[in-house]
Amino acid sequence: MRERTNGKQIEQLIDLCSAHLWQGEVDEQLSLLAIHNGVAAWCYWRLQNGHIKGVNESVLKQWKSVYFQNTLQFQRNFAAFLKAKSILEQYDIPLLALKGIALASGLFADDGLRPMSDVDILVPEGQGKLALEILLKEGAVPLVVPRSSVHEDVDAHVRAIKVDGVMLEVHQRLFTLGSVYHTPQIDFFEHTKTYRKYDQEVKCLDDEAMVYHLVAHLQKGMQIGGLRLGWLLDIALILQGVEKLDTFIEKVITFKPDQRESLLEVFKMALLFMPEAQTEIAIDRQALIDRITWLMQEHDQHKLHRFVNLQQLIKVPGLSRKMQLVWYEFFPQKAYMKYRYGAETNLSVCKMYLKRIFRK
Numbered sequence: 001m002r003e004r005t006n007g008k009q010i011e012q013l014i015d016l017c018s019a020h021l022w023q024g025e026v027d028e029q030l031s032l033l034a035i036h037n038g039v040a041a042w043c044y045w046r047l048q049n050g051h052i053k054g055v056n057e058s059v060l061k062q063w064k065s066v067y068f069q070n071t072l073q074f075q076r077n078f079a080a081f082l083k084a085k086s087i088l089e090q091y092d093i094p095l096l097a098l099k100g101i102a103l104a105s106g107l108f109a110d111d112g113l114r115p116m117s118d119v120d121i122l123v124p125e126g127q128g129k130l131a132l133e134i135l136l137k138e139g140a141v142p143l144v145v146p147r148s149s150v151h152e153d154v155d156a157h158v159r160a161i162k163v164d165g166v167m168l169e170v171h172q173r174l175f176t177l178g179s180v181y182h183t184p185q186i187d188f189f190e191h192t193k194t195y196r197k198y199d200q201e202v203k204c205l206d207d208e209a210m211v212y213h214l215v216a217h218l219q220k221g222m223q224i225g226g227l228r229l230g231w232l233l234d235i236a237l238i239l240q241g242v243e244k245l246d247t248f249i250e251k252v253i254t255f256k257p258d259q260r261e262s263l264l265e266v267f268k269m270a271l272l273f274m275p276e277a278q279t280e281i282a283i284d285r286q287a288l289i290d291r292i293t294w295l296m297q298e299h300d301q302h303k304l305h306r307f308v309n310l311q312q313l314i315k316v317p318g319l320s321r322k323m324q325l326v327w328y329e330f331f332p333q334k335a336y337m338k339y340r341y342g343a344e345t346n347l348s349v350c351k352m353y354l355k356r357i358f359r360k
Helices: 008-019 028-036 038-049 059-091 098-107 128-135 149-154 208-224 231-240 245-253 257-273 285-295 299-316 320-329 335-344 349-357
Strands: 097-099 118-121 161-163 168-169 193-197 200-205
Touching: 008 028, 008 038, 008 231, 008 285, 028 038, 028 349, 038 059, 059 098, 059 118, 059 128, 059 161, 097 098, 098 118, 098 193, 098 200, 098 208, 118 285, 128 149, 128 161, 128 168, 149 320, 200 208, 208 231, 208 245, 208 257, 231 245, 231 257, 245 257, 257 285, 299 320, 335 349
Parallel strands: 097 200, 118 168
Antiparallel strands: 097 118, 161 168, 193 200
16 A cells, blocks of 8 residues: 655655756655656656756666656557557558557657556547457457447447557547547547657647547546546646647637536646646645645545446436446446456356445
């Protein structure tokens, strides 16, 4: 179990990531907090560029090690992304890079600055299962078993796979059909930009769509009790590159105007990383630090996740599909039950279902 994080440490880590010049002691606990929040390599880059002073040799070695690990992981992930891209393009299925692979390829100046554990890609609505079948046929390995085919139809992404040892998720939409952040009226393939990385074309969401995805995804994560400061840093770095900050934020909110307040909460948190930002948005720094501190404590995420899943399930369109989803929540297909519970026990399938119903 991690040591309890306090507000002072959160402020220190935000300053480490954003202050023009940070001078002070970085103790072991603060260094580990940077690593856990995915910003250690960013701090290492800032130190190398003269924005952080006074770091001892032990902390420097930790951050440098993370930086090189990130670099190696990016190389593996990027190769897997290019392989999936090449395969799907042969079948005329376009794709966009999402989240980590897109940010590391275009936003960050160095391969090692942005950690990522997997690769996320987006294909057009309705082509998720087809893309999955093609990648599996071409040698990808399945990692999980879905609760049901209905779940796989309504979820944001189909089941996770491995491509050359790298976890890859094929998204068929940005958010599940029942999410308040799902935007069925918007074709995100009309909101794109292209980077060149190692002489390879990487197409991803344009800045407004990218920030919408990141902000809404982060807010969704907060609802199940999770937050990493690195996710806020991603948003802040994009915001630093826009000319009219408040106008840009308003444009992002137009993707989902009925979620204005929840989106603004994340924007305000990201603005903590931009102490010199010119904005008319009211920032209560202490209230935001308190909120972030609470979110970074340990919560019963399984319980919160079940509650959010139930909320989303209720909002999935179509009564028949809703009823199927409710049934499969309690009685998933047998293959899922064996995948989920079979490896840890010798229970019969019947007892596995009882175990799931009572969440033991």
